[in-house]
Amino acid sequence: MTVIGKGTPSFTFPRTTGTVRWFRSPSDVIESIDSDLESTIAFVESGGTTFLSPILGRLGGIVCRDGTLRSHLAIVSREFDVPCLVGTELTGEVADGTEVVLDIVDGVGVLRSTAADPGEEPAAQRDVSTAWWSYIRTIGDEIAVKPFDLTVSAEALDALIAEELTDDRLEDLVQHMGRAFKPEMTRRSGFTSELFPMLPYMSLSVIDDFHTYAERVAVIDAAMPAEQIARAVKNAPGKLSPLWIWMVGYHYLCGRECLIKMGRLRRDERIEEIRTVVDFWRRLALAHRGDGTLDYKDAGFTNRYLPADVVDDLVRQGTTLDAASAKALKRLNATVSGYSFLYFCDSRVGVADSGPYPQPDGRKTIVRDYLSLGPSEWAYPWAEDLTPPYAGLTLALTYDPGKFTYFEINDWGTTFTEPDQLLSAVTEATVIGHRDDGTSELLGPDRWGELLADVSRNHMKLYEKFASMEREDRIFSATRMYTSGLRPFAAIAGVTDQIDWSFSPDTLALYPDPLDDDDKAATIFGTALVANDMPGSFSPLR
Structure with a gap:
């Protein structure tokens, strides 16, 4: 279809198809009174209601070249529920008998001819786009869950990724993200730690993300577009965490909200920078997940990004657990989990679950x-002298879903179940160790005890290092951890050395006052993102 005009819709109406008939005089109206007008799209020059009044309620639609939303024709067409565009600018002559479609795209009324345009996207892709953006604008339940009932083909996904993020779409996407984020904040545990002052470092880090991400993202995206990065790392586990993708968009907008709360940013400022970062995140998430969803929550609290043959290979290498190996697995997982939380400064950044992946026998994985377990390419100073045997681990955990009444992997890649012991239901497990040189090794149960001991030794070394730090050093270590969120993407794009990774002076100006104060930081962070009077966490852009 070819766009042949644009105007202002008199109200929000569904896509409407009909046949053009020009009405230029009262005699044209009178001649049509006995006609079936249900599929007629009346074209008129001016916005008066009385001209079409004898037939207005029977028309399939109206296109008026004059008028505004306050025109009589716009007002009465709303009352009759007759789709109407006013103030319409046509690209050329539109003849009687032309089949046309009236549509609304990002708030703009669009008039299309149904005649094929050689360069036009297929109808199926266009319909997916319309439905996808409708989903983004939909309000979910109390925890922002809403049904995603789209089937997105590879071609339609490519088209979604390639779409321009217009002002209206950007606003819709930011509000969708805010509605998804707010209930997760209310459902999570408290922001407390005896070792790391969490609210100061979280506030500093997201604010620094807002100050620095747009410039860094532009460098990364120019070297390797977001969608290419995502596709380069989704063919195997242990390469890139879905949580890191999530953080790109959400942490950045959290920083914006904190600055708005502090009176240091107006909500209509830096819109182009916001577009740069949110669009990078959007394309990254869509390409990595591959199903048209952006988050775990969109997909019913799942993320099955790994190819089926990769998961099958992981499961094939697994060990059927007996009582002893099941106990050893639980101890290993708990030990590595505790170490990972410490390594990432009391955050869950270093661990992420994907799945659940269904198995032929009814079990799931x-x-x-x-x-990251050791010295890091992300320049974490506290990791430089750690010596774990592996740079990272992958666990494939196959379980009986019948053991649970509830199962969820949240947007942060953390699994929650009822009853709340996932490992107790695991019947088969695979443990893979990843080395710095890119090679991997299958670790059977006979190796788990040795691995546990190695991780425990490094845990103690790391704990002593953090414990010996002054408060300010711990705050800025944790801030460094969070603000390194783009480093994995920069490394894949080959531009790590082209980016300035230092803290923004605008961020440092907020320390120590107010962001060294736990109570002040808690008030800023909590009020900005949770205890506000908005339906979501993020302010509108205008």
């Missing part, structure tokens, strides 16, 4: 990645 969770793939759990521990993505």
Whole structure:
């Protein structure tokens, strides 16, 4: 179809198809009174109601070249529920008998001819786009869950990724993200830690993300587009965490909200920078997940990004657990989990679950990645002298879903079940160790005890290092951890050395006052993102 005009819709109406008939005089109206007008799209020059009044309620639609939303024709067409465009600018002559479609795209009324345009996207892709953006605008339940009932083909996914993020779409997407984020904040545990002052470092880090991400993202995206990065790392576990993708968009917008709360940013400022970062995140998430969803929550609290043959290979290498190996697995997982939380400064950044992946026998598999255990390419000073035997681990955990009444992997890649012991239901497990040189090794149960001991030794070394730090050093270590969120993507794109990774002076100006104060930081962070009077966490852009 070819766009042949644009105007202002008199109200929000569904896509409407009909046949053009020009009405230029009262005699044209009178001649049509006995006609079936249900599929007639009346074209008129001016916006008066009385001209079409004898037939207005029977028309399939109206296109008026004059008028505004306050025109009489716009007002009465709303009352009759007759789709109407006013103030329509046509690209050329439109003849009687032309089949046309009236549509609304990002709030703009669009008039199309049904005649094929050689360069036009297929109808199926266009319909997916319309439905996808409608989903984004839909309000979910109390925890922002809403049904995603689209089937997105590879071609339609490519088309979604390639779409321009217009002002209206950007606004819709930011509000969708805010509605998804707010209930997760209310459902999570408290922001407390005896070792790391969490609210100061979280506030500093997201604010620094807002100050620095647009410039960094532009460098990464120019070297390797977001969608190419995502596709380069989704063919195997242990390469890149879905949580890191999530953080790109959400942490950035959290920083914006904190600055708005502090009176240091107006909500209509830096819109182009926001577009740069949110669009990078959107394309990254769509390409990595591959099903048209952006988050775990969109997909019913799942993320099955790994190819089926990769999961099958992981499961094939698994060990059927007996009582002793099941106990050893639980101890290993708990030990590595505790170490990972410490390594990432009391955050869950280093562990992410994907799945659940269904198995032919009715069981399901969770793939759990521990993505950094030792010296890091992300320049974590506290990791430089750690000596774990592996750079990272992947666990494939196959379980009986009948053991649970509830199962969820949230947007942060954390699995929650009822009853709340996933490992107790695991019947088969695979443990893979990843080395710095890119090679991997299958670790059978006979190796788990040795691995546990190695991780425990490094845990103690790391704990002593953090414990010996002053408060300010711990705050900025944790801030460094979070603000390194783009480093994995920069490394894949080959531009790590082209980016300035230092803290923004605008961020440092907020320390120590107010962001060294736990109570002040808690008030800023909590009020900005949770205890606000908005339906979501993120302010509108205008």
